[in-house]
Amino acid sequence: MFQADGVKITVLVENQVDMLLPDQASPLGTDDHCVTRWGLVEHFDNKYLPPQAENGISFLIEAWRGRHTTRVLFDVGLTGTVLRHNMGVFGIDPNSIDHVAISHGHPDHFGGIHGFFDMVDRKIPVATHRDAELARYAMMGDGRMSSVYNSAFTFEQIERSGGVPVVTESSLDLGWGIHTTGEIERNVPFEAAAPPFVPGNPGLYQVGHDGKLRRDEVMDENGLVIDVKDVGLIVLTGCAHAGVVNTIKQSHKIVGEKPVRAVMGGFHLGFPTTPAENVGLTVDALKELDVQTIMPMHCSGNRTHAHLAHDDHYVQPAVGTVLHFGTAQP
Numbered sequence: 301m302f303q304a305d306g307v308k309i310t311v312l313v314e315n316q317v318d319m320l321l322p323d324q325a326s327p328l329g330t331d332d333h334c335v336t337r338w339g340l341v342e343h344f345d346n347k348y349l350p351p352q353a354e355n356g357i358s359f360l361i362e363a364w365r366g367r368h369t370t371r372v373l374f375d376v377g378l379t380g381t382v383l384r385h386n387m388g389v390f391g392i393d394p395n396s397i398d399h400v401a402i403s404h405g406h407p408d409h410f411g412g413i414h415g416f417f418d419m420v421d422r423k424i425p426v427a428t429h430r431d432a433e434l435a436r437y438a439m440m441g442d443g444r445m446s447s448v449y450n451s452a453f454t455f456e457q458i459e460r461s462g463g464v465p466v467v468t469e470s471s472l473d474l475g476w477g478i479h480t481t482g483e484i485e486r487n488v489p490f491e492a493a494a495p496p497f498v499p500g501n502p503g504l505y506q507v508g509h510d511g512k513l514r515r516d517e518v519m520d521e522n523g524l525v526i527d528v529k530d531v532g533l534i535v536l537t538g539c540a541h542a543g544v545v546n547t548i549k550q551s552h553k554i555v556g557e558k559p560v561r562a563v564m565g566g567f568h569l570g571f572p573t574t575p576a577e578n579v580g581l582t583v584d585a586l587k588e589l590d591v592q593t594i595m596p597m598h599c600s601g602n603r604t605h606a607h608l609a610h611d612d613h614y615v616q617p618a619v620g621t622v623l624h625f626g627t628a629q630p
């Protein structure tokens with residue numbers, strides 16, 4: 301299994317833009333330049349359009365070994381219009397993407413898939429899980445029912461748009477140290493707890509492969525792990541329906557029990573149904589794992605940001621943030 305010499309992660313879509321955030325050096329004092337921002341200078345420069353935010357996630361991961369780089373798009377945001385706009389702002393060529401990986405079949409993660417393929421003129425593999433296209437809807441607390449919100453994400457539609465679906469529950473090696481986690485085992489008690497399924501109660505619903513209605517446990521959720529030589533593991537989550545700590549533990553099963561240098565993505569702690577104490581429990585678990593860089597994004601919730609606000613290891617997320625680990629980009 302290869303390791304990356306280095307990796308650059310660019311936040312293409314996130315819930316927030318903020319031109320006033322500072323660059324941050326590595327908390328380890330290492331000479332890799334850990335966090336840079338699309339800041340005030342860029343926002344005020346009329347050469348650039350300002351980047352946009354939306355309620356979703358998309359990362360560009362560029363990992364290299366020697367002269368060779370692989371580029372992975374992890375999730376594609378909610379609409380595709382923001383992804384297209386931001387890729388233009390940051391000067392990213394959509395045709396340079398080698399793989400797309402979709403964390404799970406919720407619209408804030410897959411929604412930009414067809415818009416993305418509108419911009420490319422070649423076939424690109426799309427890693428996904430077989431449950432991602434099962435019909436899903438939500439029952440709200442006030443009795444309202446959503447539409448089937450993932451009807452635009454069938455493997456057939458992806459193929460028609462120009463993608464090549466790679467449907468698996470297993471981990472995929474995407475090259476130079478980048479792996480999908482595959483389906484994530486849920487062993488951490490506070491992340492696994494779920495009340496019994498009662499049809500008609502508020503929550504997420506899914507029609508199973510057997511045609512029966514069930515609670516949508518989002519079993520399709522995959523994370524991404526990047527194994528960087530002399531640095532450790534960088535773990536990315538989409539929404540972390542499977543739990544951030546479970547995602548890290550799954551990453552360890554894929555690439556070995558190496559130190560976790562950074563974790564970033566949706567932490568699933570801002571959901572109204574996630575117990576408030578899970579914020580502290582998650583942060584304690586990350587501290588125990590000695591995670592050096594923690595960037596909660598998207599669905600992580602204000603409680604999580606408040607909890608970590610004065611922590612040296614915390615990175616406030618924003619569109620245009622770039623994190624760099626390991627050797628310089630070739």
Ligand SMILES: [Fe+2]
Pocket residue numbers: 356406408409538539566598599
């Ligand atoms: Fe999400």
